[in-house]
Amino acid sequence: MTTAIPMVAGGSASGSTILQASGVTMQFGGLRALNDVSFGLSEGEIIGLIGPNGAGKTTLFNCLTGLYAPTSGAVSLRGNPMPQDPARVTEQGVARTFQNIRLFPSMTAAENVMVGRHVRMKQSPLSSLLHGPSFRRSEAEAAERTEKLLAFVGLSQFAGELARNLPYGDQRRLEIARALATDPAVLLLDEPTAGMNAQETEATRQLIFAIRDLGISVVVIEHDTKFIFTLCDRVLVLVQGELLVEGSPDEVRGDPRVVEAYLGAPPDEVDAQIHAAEDEGENHR
């Protein structure tokens, strides 16, 4: 896959902070959905964001992508303030998928990816209108890139299929391909395995490792703690809008506050669940 992003040899976080949230607070009327949330995402890192329903996870993504302007606090990308405009945020290298899939159902899989690609096509309106040589070159490049992205996420066979006809799990992967088409440096995934079976979930875990190996930093929201603990370098636990715990999967699973506030099961039960996840995870690392 060709990419404008510098290649980083596999492995975990290596570099400097690429995305930074500082004291992000989001108030909806009387509801404080996020309260003073701060964290940094390093280059090449995979961060997991977990927490109960309504904890503020999606709201945090909305604040990181310019969809919401935080009531207070700030978000920066490579040290620069994040624009308050989702299209400009995408241009600057932050892509996302949505908890509720947002594809164009009546467009083919390939066309859905092309939509993402158009963010990177530098075309003057006149050139597009006249369909001149530069337009045709650009279109050919986009088509080639689309083919590679569909192959990368394992959807080549569905290129000409309408998005709405794809199996649910494949629609989620198509959304990831469309997000990758924007050449992101940071990818935010909101519940990428929701509704997937065990096999699809495992394929998605491997896909996220492959994305990280391209040099893209990832934040992933998921309820499946087994998935998160075997995928992520670092885990953030959000409870009622506050960052309760932050640490390695080992640190987080051992933290009594997490067990009590989030996992809600007796510690030994939680531990057994996480150990089982690790045993399985070792086969794939």
Ligand SMILES: Nc1ncnc2c1ncn2[C@@H]1O[C@H](COP(=O)(O)OP(=O)(O)O)[C@@H](O)[C@H]1O
């Ligand atoms: N646009 C909005 N207007 C009002 N309340 C909202 C809005 N978006 C989210 N909320 C509320 O903020 C809280 C956090 O929601 P959300 O971020 O979706 O949680 P999570 O993704 O962790 O399940 C919830 O109580 C939700 O109802």
Ligand SMILES: [Mg+2]
């Ligand atoms: Mg959510």
